Amino acid sequence: MESEPQKNGVTRREFFRIAGRAGVGLVVSIYVPEWLGVESTAPNLIPRLETPWQPSIYATLDSTDVLTVKAFRSELGQGTSTALAMVFAEEMDADWSTVRIEHVGANRAYGDQMTVGSRSIERYYDPLRKAGAAARQLLVIAAAQRWSVEPGSCRTEQSAVIHPDGKQMLSYGQLVSDASQLDPAKASSAPLKDPASFKIIGTPRTLYHAPSMVRGEPLYAIDVRVPGMLYAVVARCPVFGGKVVSFDGSKASAVPGVRRIVQIDSGVAVVADNTWAALRGRAALQVTWDEGALASSSSASIREGLIKSAPSVDGADAQTFKAAYDIPYLAHAPMEPMNCTADVRRDRCEVWAPTQAAQAAKQAAQTLTRLPDDAVIVHVPIVGGGFGRRSGTDFVRDAVQVSQQVGAPVQVLWTRDDDLQHDAYHPLSYNYVESKLNDASVPTALPTNRSFTQRGGVPTGSWRSVNNFTDAYARESFLDEVAARSKLDPLALRLKLMPAQGQQVLQLVADKAGWGKPLPEGQGRGIAYWALWGTTHVAEVVQVAVAADGTVRVPRVVCAVDCGQVINPDTLAQQIEGGIIFALTAALKASITIDKGRVQQRSFADHSLINIAEAPAVEVYTIPGTGRPPTGIGEAGVPPLAPALANAVFAATGIRVRHLPIRPEDLRR
Amino acid sequence: MALITLMVNGKQTSVDVDPATPLLWVLRDALGLMGTKYSCGEGVCGACTVHVDGEPRRSCVLTALQAVGHQITTIEGLAADGTHPLQQAWLAENVTQCGYCAPGQIMTAAALLAKNPRPTDADIDAAMTGTLCRCGTYQRIRRAIHRVAGQGGA
Numbered sequence: 001m002e003s004e005p006q007k008n009g010v011t012r013r014e015f016f017r018i019a020g021r022a023g024v025g026l027v028v029s030i031y032v033p034e035w036l037g038v039e040s041t042a043p044n045l046i047p048r049l050e051t052p053w054q055p056s057i058y059a060t061l062d063s064t065d066v067l068t069v070k071a072f073r074s075e076l077g078q079g080t081s082t083a084l085a086m087v088f089a090e091e092m093d094a095d096w097s098t099v100r101i102e103h104v105g106a107n108r109a110y111g112d113q114m115t116v117g118s119r120s121i122e123r124y125y126d127p128l129r130k131a132g133a134a135a136r137q138l139l140v141i142a143a144a145q146r147w148s149v150e151p152g153s154c155r156t157e158q159s160a161v162i163h164p165d166g167k168q169m170l171s172y173g174q175l176v177s178d179a180s181q182l183d184p185a186k187a188s189s190a191p192l193k194d195p196a197s198f199k200i201i202g203t204p205r206t207l208y209h210a211p212s213m214v215r216g217e218p219l220y221a222i223d224v225r226v227p228g229m230l231y232a233v234v235a236r237c238p239v240f241g242g243k244v245v246s247f248d249g250s251k252a253s254a255v256p257g258v259r260r261i262v263q264i265d266s267g268v269a270v271v272a273d274n275t276w277a278a279l280r281g282r283a284a285l286q287v288t289w290d291e292g293a294l295a296s297s298s299s300a301s302i303r304e305g306l307i308k309s310a311p312s313v314d315g316a317d318a319q320t321f322k323a324a325y326d327i328p329y330l331a332h333a334p335m336e337p338m339n340c341t342a343d344v345r346r347d348r349c350e351v352w353a354p355t356q357a358a359q360a361a362k363q364a365a366q367t368l369t370r371l372p373d374d375a376v377i378v379h380v381p382i383v384g385g386g387f388g389r390r391s392g393t394d395f396v397r398d399a400v401q402v403s404q405q406v407g408a409p410v411q412v413l414w415t416r417d418d419d420l421q422h423d424a425y426h427p428l429s430y431n432y433v434e435s436k437l438n439d440a441s442v443p444t445a446l447p448t449n450r451s452f453t454q455r456g457g458v459p460t461g462s463w464r465s466v467n468n469f470t471d472a473y474a475r476e477s478f479l480d481e482v483a484a485r486s487k488l489d490p491l492a493l494r495l496k497l498m499p500a501q502g503q504q505v506l507q508l509v510a511d512k513a514g515w516g517k518p519l520p521e522g523q524g525r526g527i528a529y530w531a532l533w534g535t536t537h538v539a540e541v542v543q544v545a546v547a548a549d550g551t552v553r554v555p556r557v558v559c560a561v562d563c564g565q566v567i568n569p570d571t572l573a574q575q576i577e578g579g580i581i582f583a584l585t586a587a588l589k590a591s592i593t594i595d596k597g598r599v600q601q602r603s604f605a606d607h608s609l610i611n612i613a614e615a616p617a618v619e620v621y622t623i624p625g626t627g628r629p630p631t632g633i634g635e636a637g638v639p640p641l642a643p644a645l646a647n648a649v650f651a652a653t654g655i656r657v658r659h660l661p662i663r664p665e666d667l668r669r
Numbered sequence: 670m671a672l673i674t675l676m677v678n679g680k681q682t683s684v685d686v687d688p689a690t691p692l693l694w695v696l697r698d699a700l701g702l703m704g705t706k707y708s709c710g711e712g713v714c715g716a717c718t719v720h721v722d723g724e725p726r727r728s729c730v731l732t733a734l735q736a737v738g739h740q741i742t743t744i745e746g747l748a749a750d751g752t753h754p755l756q757q758a759w760l761a762e763n764v765t766q767c768g769y770c771a772p773g774q775i776m777t778a779a780a781l782l783a784k785n786p787r788p789t790d791a792d793i794d795a796a797m798t799g800t801l802c803r804c805g806t807y808q809r810i811r812r813a814i815h816r817v818a819g820q821g822g823a
Contacts, residue, residue, distance in 0.1 A: 077767030077804050206760055213768030214759045214775060215751035216704020216744035223703040231698065256670055256687060274698040275707075276690040335708045335716060335769040335803045384706075384769030385803050416709045570763045574806070578766055581805025604713045604801060613794035615807035 053176040055135035055184065057109050058088055058128060065159050065173035067092070068100045072110035073120040074356045075103070075209070076334075076386035077578075078634040079571035080120040082208045084128055086567055087121075090200040091132030091193060092139075093156040094172070101208045106358035106378035115356040116391050116462055117533065118632025121567060125630050129192050137190035142178035143170045195565065195627075204570040209382055219382040221354035222413070224341045229409040230259060232402050233278045236267040236422055239291040239597035240458055244268060251284040261285065264401040266394065266422075271406050275413060294457050294597040299329060299428055302594070306430040306452040313432070321443075321482055322434045325474045326659035328591035330426035330463055331607060336384020337419045340399035343409035348375045350409075351400065354383040356390040364393040368400045387582065388462035392424050417602040424461025425592055427453040431474035441486030446497050449474035458594065464582055465635035468532050469642070473660070476528035476643030481656060490527050490647060491515055501562050502529050504623055505539040509560035512621055513541035519652075522546050526647025528640035535631040537562040537623075540580070542616075542644040546652045550664030552588060554616040554645065561620065561636060564628035572633050577618045579637020585610045587642040588661050673733050677702070678746025688734040693717045695733045696743060704744035704772045708801075715800030718773040719743050725780035725796075744772035747779060754820065755779055758813040766804035774800050778814050787818045 052062040060068045069088050071081035081101050089099050104110065111123075136156055143161035144151040153164040159172045195201070212219055237243065247268050249261035257277025262269050270281035303326065313322045341352040342365070349369045353361045355378075362378040369376065383390060399412040414422070435447040449471045453460075463469070479497070483490040491510050495503050506529050510516075515525065522545055529539040543556040559576050566572050590607045593600045601607040642660055649667065650656050657666045674683045677700065684699040691710075696702040696719070705728055708716035712730035719728045720742035747753045755775050758764075765771050774797070781788055781796040788796070793814055802810070 077765070077769075079766070204763070206763055207765060209768060210760055210763070210765045211751065213765045213771045214756040216702075216772040218703035220703075220769065222707065225701065274686075274690075274694060276687065276694040276698070280687075333803060335706070335714070335767065335801070337708065383767065385767040387803075413707070416711075416714075574763065574766055574804075574809075577808065578805035581807065582803070584805075603711055604709050605711070609801050609803060610805070610807075611799070611801060612797045612807040612810060615805065617808060 053180045055138055055179070056131040058131045059135065061135070061172055061176055063173045063176045065095070065098045065171050066100055067094050067098050067159070067172070068102050070110075071101050071103045072107065072113060073124070074113070074115035074358065074380050074383055074386065074390070076115065076356065076383045076390070078575060079207050079568060080115070082205060083121055083567040083571060084124055085208065086200045086205060087125055087128040088132040090198055091129045092136045093158070095159040096200055096205065098159050099208075103380055103382075105380050106362040108359065113358045114360070114391065115386070116388060117466070118536070118634040118636065121630050122535070122632050125565075130190070133190040133192050134184065134187035137187035138179045138182050138184065139172055139175050141182060141186055142175045146170065146175075146178060201565065201567055202569065205568050207571070220336055220384050221341060221352045221381045222336055222339045222384070222411075224352040224381065224411065226341065226343055226409045229341065229411055230271050230273065230406060231275045231278045232269045232271040232410050232412045233275075233282045233415065234264065234267045234269045234398055234412060234418070235282050235285050235287050236418065237289045237291065238421065239289070240294050241292040242295075242597075243290045243292065245288040245290050247288065248286040251286065252281040255281045255284055260406050262402060262405040264398060264405070266398055269398070269402045269412065271402060271410060278413075279415070291597060297457060297594065297597050299592075299594040302428055302454050302458070303430060306428075306454060310430055310432045310450070310452045311434070319437055320434065321437060321478075321485065322432070323478050323481055323658065324433070325431040325477055327426070327429045327431065327470055327473065328593065328660060329428045329458065330586050331420050331423045331590070331592050331601070332387040332389035332463060333420060333423075333590075333604075333607065333609070334385025334387060334389060337416055338389070338395035338414035339412060340395045341409065341411040342396075342399035342403040344369055344400060344403040347371070349377070349400065351376070351378045351396060352381060353378055353396050354390060355380055355393075355396065356383070356386045356388070357393065360391070360393050361396045364396050365400045368397060369404065387464040388466070389423060391462055394422075416604065420592070420601050420603070420607055421599040422459075423592070424459045426463030426469070427460040428458075429453040429470055431470060433474050433478040435478070435482065437482070437486070441482070442488070442493065442496060443479075443482060447475055447478055464579065465532065465638040468530060468635065468639040469583065469586075472528065472530040472639035473642045473646075476530065476640065477646050477658065480526070480643070480647040480650065484650070489516075494527070494529055498529060501537040502531065502539070505529065505537045505560040505562050508621055508623065509539040509541050509558055512560065512619060513543070513558040515541060519543070522652055524648045524651030524653070526644040526649070526651055528644035528647060530639040532632065532636045532639060536633060536636045538576075538636045538640055540637075540640040540644045542641065542648045544645065544648040544652050546649060546667055548669055550667035550669070552649060552662060552664070552667065554584065554588075554614070556619075557616045557641070557644075558619045559621070559637060559640075560623070561633070562623040563631045563633050563636065565630045566622055567630055569622075572622065573620045575633045576620045576637040579635060580618050580641050581610050581615055583638040583641035584616070584645070586660060587645045591661055673737060675733070675736055675741060676739065677741045678743060679740075684733070686733055688732065690733045692719070692728040692731045692733055692736045692741070696728060702743050702745055706769055706772060708769070713799065714773075715777055716770050716773040718776040718800065720776060720780060723780065723783060725777045744776055747776065753779065754817045755782070755813065758816040761816060762809045762813040764806050764809040764813050766806055770800065770802045774802065774810055778810070782814065782817060788814065
């Protein structure tokens with residue numbers, strides 16, 4: 001079967017673009033998707049006609065005015081690569097239409113690259129502003145030298161330096177060779193713009209990769225095809241921690257197209273000429289497992305153990321209020337399942353990983369191959385959703401180990417059941433909250449959650465907003481219970497307890513949502529507030545309609561956010577909308593349960609996500625002009641949603657549900 | 670294995686595959702058409718939606734043999750240079766986040782609009798409910814479909 005894509009217009013186009021730039025007669029026989037970038041794939045194979053100017057590690061500029069900004073944080077759909085490029089282009093005064101984004105893969109020059117915790121913009125806003133301003137300054141100096149004028153008398157606009165006469169101008173591209181001669185130290189104290197003069201930051205921009213996405217271009221790791229590549233799937237023990245005792249591959253080997261069957265750390269891999277043969281081979285494979293110590297464990301028994309270790313909720317009195325809230329195991333389930341392609345040779349290893357942790361992926365590959373640092377190359381394509389799942393390296397190790405054993409490039413695909421049954425789940429938790437109340441039945445301090453979770457056995461990991469989700473659900477549900485008990489308005493109670501920035505978003509969301517206005521029978525509003533990682537303030541009002549059979553419909557969610565300087569307002573809205581839908585799946589629909597050490601869910605049929613008919617209308621409002629530098633938004637929509645929903649359900653029905661997901665059977669009247 | 674002739678994006682093409690291979694894997698592994706995405710493999714998420722004689726079909730549960738004799742259209746063949754009104758509306762409404770489900774969403778919506786140029790919200794729900802998006806872009810998908818309908822259809 002052909003491994004070279006036969007009908008891929010973009011690949012071809014990209015191929016000829018590269019070949020064209022490299023000059024007539026060049027033959028490049030490798031498949032070069034756009035996201036690999038030219039420099040990062042095969043620098044020796046593709047000579048360049050010119051060397052672009054590299055004012056810093058963050059960007060290059062060529063003589064045609066094309067500004068290539070390096071994306072060094074993983075792009076998972078959260079818009080980070082576009083936003084960071086916007087910051088650089090803003091301070092450089094670049095024409096946004098000249099910007100290209102190139103993903104650099106694993107490279108320690110760019111810090112830890114760990115794309116988690118909504119922190120990329122928060123951390124790199126300042127460095128990229130300074131780098132952009134420095135690039136601009138060097139171009140101004142280069143132009144001023146050419147014109148023999150004072151740099152301070154020149155100005156810049158849309159990728160050009162303007163002469164003091166206001167008529168002559170030099171495009172940035174025309175200044176590339178002059179700027180290349182300058183000592184970058186000349187721009188070490190380049191001034192930053194006054195945010196009031198921003199032209200790119202704060203304006204809506206379509207995500208850079210969106211045009212390629214809607215055309216179905218091969219952007220993702222799952223789309224990688226390298227010459228001679230084989231396809232593999234891995235049979236894993238259904239019980240966490242189980243091991244292979246033995247396997248019989250005779251039937252699997254008989255499947256046409258199956259090439260090899262190899263044992264790796266995570267199980268037994270079936271390697272074939274194509275995905276379908278690998279899947280059929282795995283179905284025919286017979287493995288005897290040692291299921292290990294967890295074979296009798298269940299999520300119900302784990303929960304019971306946690307309750308025993310937590311304080312009792314009994315014994316509340318007029319001065320003390322106690323309650324506890326349950327959260328189940330939760331799966332990430334990004335639409336692009338786990339996968340990875342690795343090409344391990346004797347002296348080098350190349351990996352294409354849909355990862356949030358490029359350097360951890362590289363470290364994992366190095367540890368397995370024992371190759372030196374510069375012999376291991378990790379590409380990070382566009383990632384089809386992450387939500388924390390891809391901060392692990394399990395899927396990377398699979399591919400490296402299989403490629404090592406078969407001596408060929410291999411793509412290891414996780415099927416959806418592999419993904420749901422071998423995730424690193426948001427941990428099951430039992431959350432105890434207790435608060436002393438004053439004479440007015442108001443908590444004497446903001447209550448805090450004591451979260452009891454089991455660490456051993458079931459694999460757990462970061463899940464969009466991590467403990468913010470858990471702690472917000474517990475505290476904000478608890479506060480609502482206190483308000484009900486004390487006959488206080490839930491908004492008024494929070495305004496008494498929250499810091500100033502919290503009060504601001506609470507008041508804004510209440511105003512926009514029509515807090516306090518009457519609703520029909522069976523409907524209700526709930527409110528919640530959280531400071532994500534202590535820095536991004538977010539309040540949500542959820543409106544629900546609860547039917548007599550207990551079915552919950554969510555027609556509307558209103559959200560107010562204070563995240564300091566907004567970079568791309570459309571991305572902010574997208575992330576809040578997406579965070580709300582993500583949390584709504586956990587609050588109303590899907591959870592992971594374990595019985596006999598096995599995950600019981602295996603597909604989107606029994607782990608069903610919120611769909612378009614169930615998706616609420618979401619309105620997003622921001623606090624303008626705070627003057628603060630930006631804080632993270634990728635997870636911000638998530639934490640207030642579940643408690644605001646539970647509080648809305650209480651307002652609609654008088655029924656307090658202290659667990660997730662909220663099911664119709666909890667609310668039948 | 671058997672030589673199977675398929676009509677994909679208006680071109681006749683022959684592939685040597687197991688006739689029971691889902692069309693999805695023929696498109697991706699044999700023909701290099703990567704726009705059609707794998708996500709569930711059992712027809713419940715819609716990421717692999719293609720048109721078969723104009724009807725939206727899940728290519729992960731349709732065999733290569735079943736596809737013989739039918740006109741298959743993938744996202745790559747929806748419009749030259751990606752200029753289908755829905756593709757443009759997807760950009761105008763900034764629908765995509767990770768973008769992985771976009772081809773399946775657009776193919777499903779294109780089939781809807783071809784039959785029903787002015788769909789109501791209920792029509793959109795009925796047509797699009799089985800096409801999942803973990804990034805939660807649903808309201809923007811709805812707006813993009815209405816945008817095309819408002820411009821006189823696809």
